[in-house]
Amino acid sequence: MRLEKCWFCSSTIYPGHGIQFVRNDAKIFRFCRSKCHKNFKMKRNPRKVKWTKAYRRLHGKDMTQDSTFELERKRNRPERYDRNVAENTLKAIKKIDKIRVAREARHHSMRMKGKKAIEQQAAAKELEQSIHLVKAPAALQEDPSLTLPKIRVTVSRSQTEDAWKNNDNAGNPLTWWHRKLNSTLSYARLVY
Template structure:
């Protein structure tokens, strides 16, 4: 059973699956699915579409120069059937696939080295350039922190570092207030995030 490769995306095109287009000059184009066939008819370049193997190779995301890739090349030289040779070939195919997977893992690790540092640098740059979009501390939250005994300099430092209180139980526009009725009949107003203990 011969498994062809898709002309457009280089995926395997299995027998009785996909589409075969034969041009007037006799050249055959095998496609794994209608998506590839439609893109071919629209005359799109596979190297510019991110989901194709051609793009991945052109962008340096896959191995292009390796000795294990040469074994997959088709050879049109017929060989006489030999049982021992066939067994050797099958063993060699397994070994070659193991070696290729190992080399692809090493290639991926080298390619992704330093990715976390790059992502952090990009995130820091984004925060610096768009700091005006970060959430600000409300005036009621500042007052609450001041009532708790925090110094004004500390509150300003928290605001500059964009550190917000962990839990906010505020209603938009107003601070949620609760009333506490004491045993002597007096009424106390308590901020919404403080616990009401029974007296």
């Protein structure tokens, strides 16, 4: 029993699955499902289709070079059957698979390392730049009663105190904006 790889998406094809197309020069194209077969018929390049393994490898999304892939490699040398070797191989498969999964997870976490900071930065920038969508700047300036210090105090006095105590960056203008936003929103809720 041999587990083949799909020509398009590189997933494993188990026996009895998929379709294979034999070109006249005897090159065999195996497909795991009709989705891959259809994409092939549409002459799509698997390197340009985002969900394929080829794309992910090419764009550094997945781990490419690792010693754990050596086990799964196709070998053209026939092995003489040996019960002990077979047993050891079966044990090794589990072990190596575990290692591979761990390494892949590490690769993913390394790749995603700076993502949260970037996202937060972008969010902060957006809040700073487009607060006027929530509240008109002129309205804020001309009528300080609109910002409702009274309600702000009554609603979130305990919270703010806690925040002052706990948060290091409570003096940050950003958090100040958050609080202001919350208070205005709660005011709106009170009005309607």
